[in-house]
Amino acid sequence: GENVEQHPSTLSVQEGDSAVIKCTYSDSASNYFPWYKQELGKGPQLIIDIRSNVGEKKDQRIAVTLNKTAKHFSLHITETQPEDSAVYFCAASGGSQGNLIFGKGTKLSVKP
Protein backbone atom coordinates (compact mmCIF):
# COMPACT_ATOMS: atom_id res chain seq x y z
CA GLY A 1 0.00 0.00 0.00
CA GLU A 2 0.88 3.69 -0.07
CA ASN A 3 3.47 5.03 2.36
CA VAL A 4 4.03 8.76 2.88
CA GLU A 5 7.15 10.06 4.60
CA GLN A 6 7.44 13.66 5.75
CA HIS A 7 10.50 15.71 6.74
CA PRO A 8 11.49 17.45 8.88
CA SER A 9 9.45 16.55 11.96
CA THR A 10 10.15 19.97 13.47
CA LEU A 11 11.12 23.24 11.81
CA SER A 12 11.92 26.58 13.40
CA VAL A 13 12.28 29.76 11.33
CA GLN A 14 12.47 33.48 11.93
CA GLU A 15 9.52 35.61 10.97
CA GLY A 16 9.87 36.65 7.34
CA ASP A 17 11.96 33.65 6.34
CA SER A 18 10.75 30.86 4.07
CA ALA A 19 9.83 27.35 5.24
CA VAL A 20 9.91 24.18 3.16
CA ILE A 21 8.40 20.83 4.12
CA LYS A 22 9.04 17.77 1.98
CA CYS A 23 7.14 14.52 1.47
CA THR A 24 7.76 11.37 -0.50
CA TYR A 25 5.25 8.72 -1.49
CA SER A 26 5.63 5.15 -2.63
CA ASP A 27 2.64 4.39 -4.88
CA SER A 28 3.20 5.73 -8.40
CA ALA A 29 -0.56 5.51 -9.02
CA SER A 30 -1.29 8.22 -6.41
CA ASN A 31 -2.59 11.35 -8.10
CA TYR A 32 -3.92 13.68 -5.41
CA PHE A 33 -1.74 15.45 -2.83
CA PRO A 34 -3.31 17.75 -0.22
CA TRP A 35 -1.67 19.65 2.60
CA TYR A 36 -3.29 20.27 5.98
CA LYS A 37 -2.58 22.75 8.75
CA GLN A 38 -3.49 21.83 12.32
CA GLU A 39 -3.55 24.53 14.97
CA LEU A 40 -3.56 23.68 18.66
CA GLY A 41 -6.86 22.26 19.81
CA LYS A 42 -8.34 22.12 16.31
CA GLY A 43 -8.80 19.58 13.56
CA PRO A 44 -6.56 19.55 10.46
CA GLN A 45 -7.64 22.09 7.85
CA LEU A 46 -6.99 21.75 4.11
CA ILE A 47 -4.80 24.64 2.96
CA ILE A 48 -3.75 23.65 -0.56
CA ASP A 49 -3.78 20.62 -2.82
CA ILE A 50 -2.29 19.53 -6.11
CA ARG A 51 -3.19 16.88 -8.65
CA SER A 52 -0.77 14.82 -10.68
CA ASN A 53 -1.40 16.70 -13.93
CA VAL A 54 0.09 19.87 -12.42
CA GLY A 55 3.67 20.52 -11.34
CA GLU A 56 3.16 23.58 -9.16
CA LYS A 57 0.32 25.48 -7.53
CA LYS A 58 0.37 28.78 -5.63
CA ASP A 59 -2.02 30.51 -3.27
CA GLN A 60 -0.69 33.78 -1.91
CA ARG A 61 2.24 32.91 0.39
CA ILE A 62 1.97 29.15 0.04
CA ALA A 63 2.92 26.95 -2.88
CA VAL A 64 3.16 23.25 -3.52
CA THR A 65 5.40 21.51 -6.04
CA LEU A 66 5.12 17.95 -7.32
CA ASN A 67 7.76 15.77 -8.95
CA LYS A 68 6.01 12.61 -10.15
CA THR A 69 9.18 11.02 -11.46
CA ALA A 70 10.89 11.27 -8.10
CA LYS A 71 7.61 10.73 -6.19
CA HIS A 72 8.01 13.70 -3.95
CA PHE A 73 6.10 16.90 -3.25
CA SER A 74 6.84 19.94 -1.15
CA LEU A 75 5.09 22.78 0.65
CA HIS A 76 6.69 26.21 0.48
CA ILE A 77 5.66 29.06 2.77
CA THR A 78 7.19 32.46 2.05
CA GLU A 79 7.36 35.51 4.32
CA THR A 80 6.40 33.40 7.33
CA GLN A 81 4.36 34.96 10.11
CA PRO A 82 3.80 33.85 13.72
CA GLU A 83 0.28 32.71 12.81
CA ASP A 84 1.83 30.15 10.44
CA SER A 85 3.01 28.25 13.52
CA ALA A 86 1.17 24.92 13.49
CA VAL A 87 1.56 21.26 12.58
CA TYR A 88 1.47 20.62 8.84
CA PHE A 89 0.52 17.26 7.30
CA CYS A 90 0.99 16.07 3.75
CA ALA A 91 -1.13 13.28 2.27
CA ALA A 92 -1.51 11.24 -0.90
CA SER A 93 -4.38 9.30 -2.44
CA GLY A 94 -5.63 7.75 -5.66
CA GLY A 95 -3.35 4.77 -5.59
CA SER A 96 -4.20 1.19 -4.83
CA GLN A 97 -5.32 2.02 -1.32
CA GLY A 98 -7.79 4.68 -2.38
CA ASN A 99 -8.17 6.80 0.72
CA LEU A 100 -5.78 9.54 1.86
CA ILE A 101 -2.57 8.38 3.53
CA PHE A 102 -1.07 11.02 5.83
CA GLY A 103 2.52 11.82 6.70
CA LYS A 104 3.54 12.05 10.37
CA GLY A 105 3.44 15.84 10.44
CA THR A 106 5.87 18.77 10.75
CA LYS A 107 5.69 21.15 13.69
CA LEU A 108 6.52 24.60 12.34
CA SER A 109 7.47 27.35 14.76
CA VAL A 110 7.82 30.91 13.48
CA LYS A 111 9.73 33.13 15.89
CA PRO A 112 8.90 36.84 15.95
Next chain:
Amino acid sequence: DAGVIQSPRHEVTEMGQEVTLRCKPISGHNSLFWYRQTMMRGLELLIYFNNNVPIDDSGMPEDRFSAKMPNASFSTLKIQPSEPRDSAVYFCASSFSAENYGYTFGSGTRLTVV
Protein backbone atom coordinates in the same frame (compact mmCIF):
# COMPACT_ATOMS: atom_id res chain seq x y z
CA ASP B 1 -22.74 24.72 6.19
CA ALA B 2 -21.56 24.38 9.80
CA GLY B 3 -18.88 21.90 8.82
CA VAL B 4 -18.33 18.50 10.40
CA ILE B 5 -19.84 18.50 13.87
CA GLN B 6 -18.50 16.24 16.59
CA SER B 7 -19.74 15.70 20.11
CA PRO B 8 -18.77 15.78 22.84
CA ARG B 9 -15.67 18.02 22.62
CA HIS B 10 -14.25 16.49 25.77
CA GLU B 11 -15.01 13.22 27.52
CA VAL B 12 -13.53 11.93 30.74
CA THR B 13 -14.56 8.44 31.75
CA GLU B 14 -13.48 5.66 34.02
CA MET B 15 -11.84 2.53 32.74
CA GLY B 16 -14.40 -0.10 31.81
CA GLN B 17 -17.13 2.36 30.91
CA GLU B 18 -18.73 2.60 27.49
CA VAL B 19 -17.91 5.69 25.44
CA THR B 20 -19.86 6.90 22.41
CA LEU B 21 -18.52 9.58 20.10
CA ARG B 22 -20.80 11.24 17.60
CA CYS B 23 -20.34 12.84 14.21
CA LYS B 24 -22.51 14.76 11.75
CA PRO B 25 -20.82 15.02 8.34
CA ILE B 26 -21.24 17.82 5.84
CA SER B 27 -24.45 17.47 3.88
CA GLY B 28 -23.81 15.98 0.45
CA HIS B 29 -20.53 14.30 1.40
CA ASN B 30 -20.54 10.58 0.62
CA SER B 31 -17.49 9.46 2.59
CA LEU B 32 -16.95 9.58 6.34
CA PHE B 33 -13.77 8.80 8.24
CA TRP B 34 -12.84 8.23 11.88
CA TYR B 35 -9.26 9.05 12.90
CA ARG B 36 -7.40 8.79 16.19
CA GLN B 37 -4.53 11.16 16.96
CA THR B 38 -1.83 10.62 19.58
CA MET B 39 1.65 12.00 20.01
CA MET B 40 3.18 8.58 19.52
CA ARG B 41 1.23 7.37 16.48
CA GLY B 42 0.10 10.59 14.81
CA LEU B 43 -3.11 10.44 12.75
CA GLU B 44 -4.42 6.89 12.43
CA LEU B 45 -7.36 5.97 10.21
CA LEU B 46 -9.70 3.73 12.18
CA ILE B 47 -12.52 3.16 9.70
CA TYR B 48 -14.21 4.80 6.76
CA PHE B 49 -17.62 4.62 5.13
CA ASN B 50 -18.77 5.23 1.57
CA ASN B 51 -22.50 5.88 1.18
CA ASN B 52 -23.05 4.69 4.76
CA VAL B 53 -21.32 1.34 4.11
CA PRO B 54 -18.11 0.46 6.00
CA ILE B 55 -15.32 0.04 3.45
CA ASP B 56 -12.15 -0.41 5.47
CA ASP B 57 -12.07 -1.10 9.19
CA SER B 58 -8.57 -2.52 9.28
CA GLY B 59 -7.46 0.35 11.50
CA MET B 60 -9.90 -0.45 14.30
CA PRO B 61 -7.63 -1.50 17.18
CA GLU B 62 -9.67 -4.39 18.51
CA ASP B 63 -13.16 -5.68 19.11
CA ARG B 64 -13.75 -3.09 21.80
CA PHE B 65 -14.13 -0.52 19.03
CA SER B 66 -17.18 -0.38 16.79
CA ALA B 67 -18.56 2.22 14.38
CA LYS B 68 -21.92 2.70 12.73
CA MET B 69 -23.41 4.98 10.14
CA PRO B 70 -27.18 4.45 10.19
CA ASN B 71 -27.82 7.27 7.71
CA ALA B 72 -25.99 9.86 5.64
CA SER B 73 -26.06 12.49 8.38
CA PHE B 74 -24.88 10.61 11.46
CA SER B 75 -22.15 8.26 12.62
CA THR B 76 -20.99 6.92 15.98
CA LEU B 77 -17.77 5.44 17.26
CA LYS B 78 -18.19 3.31 20.35
CA ILE B 79 -15.57 1.95 22.74
CA GLN B 80 -16.72 -0.74 25.14
CA PRO B 81 -15.08 -1.29 27.56
CA SER B 82 -12.76 1.72 27.52
CA GLU B 83 -9.14 1.48 28.68
CA PRO B 84 -6.58 4.18 29.60
CA ARG B 85 -4.63 3.50 26.39
CA ASP B 86 -7.67 4.65 24.41
CA SER B 87 -7.02 8.20 25.60
CA ALA B 88 -6.52 10.32 22.47
CA VAL B 89 -8.19 12.89 20.28
CA TYR B 90 -10.69 11.32 17.92
CA PHE B 91 -11.50 13.12 14.68
CA CYS B 92 -14.33 12.61 12.27
CA ALA B 93 -13.90 13.82 8.67
CA SER B 94 -16.10 13.78 5.59
CA SER B 95 -15.55 14.19 1.87
CA PHE B 96 -17.23 13.87 -1.52
CA SER B 97 -15.06 10.82 -2.12
CA ALA B 98 -12.45 8.73 -0.30
CA GLU B 99 -9.88 9.61 -2.91
CA ASN B 100 -9.00 12.63 -5.00
CA TYR B 101 -10.84 15.06 -2.75
CA GLY B 102 -9.79 16.83 0.40
CA TYR B 103 -11.32 15.80 3.68
CA THR B 104 -13.04 18.25 6.04
CA PHE B 105 -12.25 17.47 9.65
CA GLY B 106 -14.34 18.16 12.73
CA SER B 107 -12.91 19.78 15.84
CA GLY B 108 -12.35 16.42 17.48
CA THR B 109 -13.28 14.74 20.76
CA ARG B 110 -10.57 14.62 23.41
CA LEU B 111 -11.08 11.36 25.29
CA THR B 112 -9.46 10.73 28.64
CA VAL B 113 -9.90 7.32 30.26
CA VAL B 114 -8.82 7.23 33.90
